[in-house]
Structure formats: structure tokens, C-alpha cells
Amino acid sequence: MNRAASQPDRTVVPRQAAPGEGTRFDYDALLVGGGIMSATLATLLHQVEPTWRIGIVERLDALAEESSGPWNNAGTGHSALCELNYTPELPDGTVEVTKAVGVNEQFQLSRQLWSFLVEDGRIPEPSSFVRPSPHVSFVWGAENVDYLRRRFEALSAHPLFAGMEFSDDPEVLATWAPLLVEGREPGEPVAATRALAGTDVNFGSLTRQLVGSLVDGDAITLELGTEVRRLRRQGEGWAVRGRRTGGGSFAASARFVFVGAGGGALTLLQRAGIEEIRGYGGFPVSGVFWRTTNPEVVGRHHAKVYGKPAVGAPPMSVPHLDTRIVDGEASVMFGPYAGFSPRFLKNGSLFDLLRSVRLHNLLPMLTVALGNLGLVRYLVTQVLASRKAQLAELRAFYPQADAADWEKVVAGQRVQVIKPARGRAGLAGGSLQFGTEVIASADGSIAGLLGASPGASTAVPVMLEVLERCFGDRLEEWRPALEKMMPSYGVELGADADLAADVMERTSHVLGLEAPATSRR
Structure with a gap:
């Protein structure tokens, strides 16, 4: 576990190609991003293909510091x-x-x-x-x-x-x-x-434990403090290039690449140049919660309470008053209050949104901007709302809330998907999506995840979709292992x-x- 949490393993041993296999790759699968999605996919891949060489590359110096972090989502x-x-x-x-x-x-x-x-x-x-x-x-x-x-x-x-x-x-x-x-x-x-x-889930802790068990068992290689900047076709796979925060470059090759880099996935998939990402854009939305650790309040609230969203509010802004337990300490959180930042990651750049604009996604993005003026007005209202106004919303839930008990917590960034609409003449506008979307190349050699809610909770089914879309020819071979892990795999539980x-x-x-x-x- 210590290796996963604090120390990057930077040893890359090239995998030898089998006879007739073609290009030799350092990795069978390289996963970009150290959050719950990559951790889940690494777990599934190792279970179905225990001999595969799998790597995880994370730009920060620790795992699960973006959307999977416990204070960056509602849990x-x-x-x-x-x-x-x-x-x-x-x-x-x-x-x-x-x-x-x-x-x-x-x-x-x-x-x-x-x-x-x-x-x-x-x-x-x-x-x-x-x-x-x-x-x-x-x-x-x-x-x-x-x-x-x-x-x-x-x-x-x-x-x-x-x-x-x-x-x-x-x-x-x-x-x-x-x-x-x-x-x-x-x-x-x-x-x-x-x-x-x-349930209340600490997805940061889960991520570290999933990756830690794989690193400690020498099942995967973990690269922390390493930012992937470029993805280029190499034979049947990909050449991956980047830089280390401590100095120096990173280079590896992989037969399969998964881009699970949260808000950073869009621009990386664009740089890969795959046809399937054409027309897609992103709309960043930030979030703020109010938190109290007052024992008298925390001791009297033991639930996650969700209400109805305000008129015009995006779905991920449904108000809720939540019990949270992080690292053994209990608190109560209320929110989220939507905000706006051009960053695609909490630790990202103010130029993220601008850098994501391409000729092929300009029309879908403009269509969404003009067609969602109510959402824009809502975000502006939320951004400009005073502490008094925000706490008034809290008191609609909890009438006797004392403002002195509450502190503001800035949550993670979410990048909502702008999905292109395609007509006979090509792109015909776009629509704003509030779910998650798997983007995969036609040959299955690269996939990425865009979007947010319900996010981390659906990491397993979403990563199963990645397997189905990128490794469809192996699914029947893998089915016994998948059913061993998840007995209802491929079955509609609600019908039985x-x-x-x-x-x-x-x-x-x-x-x-x-x-x-x-x-x-």
C-alpha cells in the first residue's frame, strides 16, 4: 500500500511479443489517470488476464486527488x-x-x-x-x-x-x-x-486500496507525478509521451490505452486524433459545499438527504444534506452550489476550456451555449450568491442551522459532455449531457471516459462497457471470471x-x- 500511496514505481520492462504478434509493447494496457475508473479497470483486467502487463500513470503525486477524492464528491x-x-x-x-x-x-x-x-x-x-x-x-x-x-x-x-x-x-x-x-x-x-x-463511500480510500493491492502483488506498474501529453499511433497500439513533475520525460508504448483522466480526458483524446472524438466538447462546472463538524449537529444527523433541485438547476446540483465519514471523522455537508471555472481539473489550467475548442466541436459548443441560457443564468446566480443567500438554502433543509457552524469546501471539477448531433450533411449542432460517455476507437485500441454523474458509483459497469467495446472478441473467454466476481453480470436483476x-x-x-x-x- 505504501508504494501506491507515496512512491512511484518507474521501472518499465518491455513485454516480448509472442510469435506472429507484431509490434512489441511495454504494456498490454496503459491507464491514464489515478482515480477510481483506472483502479477499477486495472482490477478487472488483472482478473481476466493475470499475465498482462498493466500500467497506471497519474499526473499528481498521489492517487485519487481529483474527482475520486472524498471531499471532491458527495460520497x-x-x-x-x-x-x-x-x-x-x-x-x-x-x-x-x-x-x-x-x-x-x-x-x-x-x-x-x-x-x-x-x-x-x-x-x-x-x-x-x-x-x-x-x-x-x-x-x-x-x-x-x-x-x-x-x-x-x-x-x-x-x-x-x-x-x-x-x-x-x-x-x-x-x-x-x-x-x-x-x-x-x-x-x-x-x-x-x-x-x-x-451507503456512504470514500472513493479515494477505495482507489488507493485497489491500486495498492495490485502494486504490492507486482500486477501493475504505477507512475506518479507523470503527466501524459501526447498519444500517437504506433502499429496496432500507441506511443505515449509525457513529462515528470520532478523533471525528465516519460515514454512508453501500449497495445491498449484507457484515458480515465477526469476532465483531462477530452483534450487527451483530441490529441490522439481518433475519429470518434470529433464534435465532442466539454462544459466545466465547479461545486461548493458547506460543512460542519459541530458534534451537536453531526451527532443528530445520520443520513444522506436529497431534495428537489431548483428550477433551472442542472441535475448534478440536486441539494442534499449528507452525513460524511472520512478517515474516521464524521461531518455533515450541504450543497452543492454550482459555480463556473474554465478549468477542466481542480488542479488544472485556466486555459483548459479554450484549449479544448476545435473547428469540429465549435458548432456543437455554440449550439449548447445558445440553447442553455437558463443554465448559464443559473450558474451566474450561483457564482454571485452571497454567503447569506447560500445559507438560506441550507435553512430550507435545516431550519435551525447556525451560520457560525459551517465552513465552505470547494469540491472537484466536473466537465459535462457536449455531444455532437449528426445529420446528413455532417455535424448539426450538439446537446449537453449530464451522464457519462465512453468514447472508443473503432479498432478498440484506445478508450476514454467523458462526463460526470453518477460517476464513481458506476465505475464497475462503465469499465465493463469499456471491456465490451474494446475487447468484444475476448468476452466469452472472460465471462467465467467476470461472473465469478459479479454473479449478476449480463443478467437484469430487476427481472428476477x-x-x-x-x-x-x-x-x-x-x-x-x-x-x-x-x-x-
Whole structure:
């Protein structure tokens, strides 16, 4: 673990090509970026191909210092138990749950991989990165209460949402999360749902443990303090060039390259020159949270509470009041407040946005800018909001919040995907996406990840998509190993109540979490 956390391993041993294999490469797979995505992909690749030489290259001097860092994200194990933006209300009054079910299915794969690694001894103590934390949706106002009731009715019958509770009784809600109801006007309509199976995840700790177990077992090579600047075709693979922060250059070759560099992925894929990145752009959004460590407040709030976003707010700005446990210390955070910075990484450059503009993505970016003026106005309002105004939003959740208890925490950067729209004559504009998007070359030799939410929680299914798109000819050979790690791989859990209950009960036991109530047919 120490090698992964503090000391770069800079030994590169060229891999000898097998007879008839062609070009010799230093690595079978080189992963750019030291966050949860690369850590997950390295874990999967080593499991299915234990003899492959795998490298991870990180520009900073430690792992998980950008989006995967515990203070750079909300730490929510996103499973749509409480996130209202995944269950929109349709014009006919129906609550659409398809997205929520899909997100929950994805998180179950993550839980299964983590459980496998715990049972295999590669993660000694699951509480070091994941803890139970009830997930609560909370609303006020008659219309919102009615919406939440209909959402509960639509979700609670589904196997993946077994055990969800609903109440509009303030006395009951006071036992779930007392800070939410104390100090409210008598008679104000309020309601909440609660899922005890929710989690708080420290993705930074998880990243370091995943990479640490691979480095300590000599399964991968780790390069810290090394920034990749150039990707160039070399035979059937890639020549990778960069520089070290301590001085000197970095050079390696790889049969397969994954660009999991957070906001930096867009420009690296552009530099690689692959056709599939043409037209894509990025829109950076920063985030701010308010945090308190006051023992009296922290001791009375034990949940992640999500509400409804403000009109015009982007989906990743859904307000939430969260219990966080980082490095053994508890706190409560509220936010996020959206902001704007032209940086694509928290430790990036003020010129990141400008450098990402190309002739081929100029039209999609302009289309998005002109078509999202409401979002721009919202961001401007958020950026200019005073401390008093921001804390007023906190008091809508927690009426008795004392401003003196709270400090501002700047979270990580998110770069939302601007996806090109293609017409008969070529590019025909673009649209702003709020999910993640895998970009892969036609020959499968390089892939990268763009976008943000739900991000880290879906690292496992997203990296499985990378395997499927880049190594499709090997999938049947790899399937037994993948199913050993994730028994529901390739299966729709929501369609099999018994399997869903078995998977959730087993992973809850292994990870030391609250087991959801079973829902079997």
C-alpha cells in the first residue's frame, strides 16, 4: 500500500511479443489517470488476464486527488434510492422510474465486485471505504408531497427498492432525520422516503486500496507525478509521451490505452486524433459545499438527504444534506452550489476550456451555449450568491442551522459532455449531457471516459462497457471470471426478484451494510 500511496514505481520492462504478434509493447494496457475508473479497470483486467502487463500513470503525486477524492464528491453510493432527478414527473403525472432502476442495477455490480475483493482478501476491511448511511428523499409543499408519494408507489414494488419507507408524519420524520423538521412552520406539508440500504463511500480510500493491492502483488506498474501529453499511433497500439513533475520525460508504448483522466480526458483524446472524438466538447462546472463538524449537529444527523433541485438547476446540483465519514471523522455537508471555472481539473489550467475548442466541436459548443441560457443564468446566480443567500438554502433543509457552524469546501471539477448531433450533411449542432460517455476507437485500441454523474458509483459497469467495446472478441473467454466476481453480470436483476434479494443480502453481509428487506416472488 505504501508504494501506491507515496512512491512511484518507474521501472518499465518491455513485454516480448509472442510469435506472429507484431509490434512489441511495454504494456498490454496503459491507464491514464489515478482515480477510481483506472483502479477499477486495472482490477478487472488483472482478473481476466493475470499475465498482462498493466500500467497506471497519474499526473499528481498521489492517487485519487481529483474527482475520486472524498471531499471532491458527495460520497453517495448512487443507487437512485433518494436522488429525485432520476425519477422525473411526466406531463401526464406519471413518475418515470426507468433511469432509477438502471442506476440501481449499475450500483449492484459495483457492490458485487467490492464484495468479491473483500472475500478474496484484497480489501482487508470494508468499513475503510464503505459504510451504511440511510438514503432519504425529503420534500415540503403539498405538490411535492404528492409527487413523492407517487414516486414511492412506483419504486417500492420493484425488487431493487425493497424496504423503502414513506411517511408524511412529522413525528415519524423527526425519528429519521430530526434536523429536517425542527423549527418548521406548524402544518407545513412535509414528506420523506427512507432506504436503510443506502451507503456512504470514500472513493479515494477505495482507489488507493485497489491500486495498492495490485502494486504490492507486482500486477501493475504505477507512475506518479507523470503527466501524459501526447498519444500517437504506433502499429496496432500507441506511443505515449509525457513529462515528470520532478523533471525528465516519460515514454512508453501500449497495445491498449484507457484515458480515465477526469476532465483531462477530452483534450487527451483530441490529441490522439481518433475519429470518434470529433464534435465532442466539454462544459466545466465547479461545486461548493458547506460543512460542519459541530458534534451537536453531526451527532443528530445520520443520513444522506436529497431534495428537489431548483428550477433551472442542472441535475448534478440536486441539494442534499449528507452525513460524511472520512478517515474516521464524521461531518455533515450541504450543497452543492454550482459555480463556473474554465478549468477542466481542480488542479488544472485556466486555459483548459479554450484549449479544448476545435473547428469540429465549435458548432456543437455554440449550439449548447445558445440553447442553455437558463443554465448559464443559473450558474451566474450561483457564482454571485452571497454567503447569506447560500445559507438560506441550507435553512430550507435545516431550519435551525447556525451560520457560525459551517465552513465552505470547494469540491472537484466536473466537465459535462457536449455531444455532437449528426445529420446528413455532417455535424448539426450538439446537446449537453449530464451522464457519462465512453468514447472508443473503432479498432478498440484506445478508450476514454467523458462526463460526470453518477460517476464513481458506476465505475464497475462503465469499465465493463469499456471491456465490451474494446475487447468484444475476448468476452466469452472472460465471462467465467467476470461472473465469478459479479454473479449478476449480463443478467437484469430487476427481472428476477429472488436473484436480486440474494445478491443484495450477500453483498450487504460481506460489506457490513444494512440488508434491505427481501422482495421475492
